[in-house]
Structures are given as structure tokens and as C-alpha cells.
Amino acid sequence: MVDKDSDARALEMAREAIEGCVLRGLDMVGLSGRDVILFYVKSRFGLSVEKIPDDPDSFVTALRTIFGIRAASLLESIIHELGEYSPQSESEGEQVESFTNTLREGKLSVEQGIM
Numbered sequence: 001m002v003d004k005d006s007d008a009r010a011l012e013m014a015r016e017a018i019e020g021c022v023l024r025g026l027d028m029v030g031l032s033g034r035d036v037i038l039f040y041v042k043s044r045f046g047l048s049v050e051k052i053p054d055d056p057d058s059f060v061t062a063l064r065t066i067f068g069i070r071a072a073s074l075l076e077s078i079i080h081e082l083g084e085y086s087p088q089s090e091s092e093g094e095q096v097e098s099f100t101n102t103l104r105e106g107k108l109s110v111e112q113g114i115m
Contacts, residue, residue: 006089006091010088010089010091010095011092011095013087013088013089013092014053014091014092014095014096015050015053015095017082017085017087017092017096018052018053018082018095018096018099019049019050019053020081021078021081021084021085022052022059022081024078024081025074025075025077025079025081025082026074028074028077029074037063037066037074040062040066041062041063044065045061045062045065047059047062053095053099056102056103056106057106059103060102060106060110061106063110064110069110071110072107072110072111075103075106075107075110076107079100079103082096082099082100082103
């Protein structure tokens with residue numbers, strides 16, 4: 001039972017870390033710009049900031065739709081924030097790493113013009 005509880009806590013901590021890194025990464029466009037991006041992502045793609053950790057591919061698609069090739073800069077900023085994060089457990093680190101890898105792949109596809 002302890003393992004399930006610790007895994008659930010690690011997953012929750014990873015989700016919170018990812019959400020925070022996404023917000024800080026989007027801050028590169030200013031707080032108002034970040035809020036506009038998040039509003040558009042939620043209204044057009046149904047992806048609230050709380051759902052982004054569960055669906056990084058849709059988040060990449062949303063940014064690519066909004067910004068085209070310029071989405072790569074935003075993704076790089078978020079990837080940088082994720083790289084600065086220090087997970088508290090191996091399980092949490094694996095979740096954050098998986099999300100980061102998906103964003104890296106998305107950034108590469110944006111840069112190469114692959115849809």
C-alpha cells in the first residue's frame with residue numbers, strides 16, 4: 001500500500017512541477033501573453049494548464065497551431081525550466097523526463113516543419 005501511495009504522491013508532484021515549468025516557460029512572453037496563450041489553448045484545444053501534463057502532444061500541437069515555427073522558442077523555454085527542476089523521487093523524475101522528451105521531440109518536429 002505504501003508503494004501505491006508514494007507513486008501517487010510522486011505523480012502528483014510531477015504534475016505540479018510540469019505545470020509550474022510550463023507557466024514559467026511561457027512567461028517569456030510576459031504574464032498577459034502567457035494568459036492569452038493559455039486561454040487560447042484551453043478554448044480551442046480544451047487543454048487547461050492542469051491537463052497539459054497528461055497530453056504534451058496536444059500542447060505541442062496547440063503551440064504549433066498558434067505560433068508556427070516560433071513555437072520552438074516557447075518549447076525551448078519550457079524545456080529549460082524542466083531541466084532546472086530537481087525531482088524528489090525517481091518516479092517523479094521519470095514522469096518529468098517523459099514529458100520533457102515529448103516536448104523535445106515536438107520542438108524538433110516544429111523546427112523541421114513536420115506536422
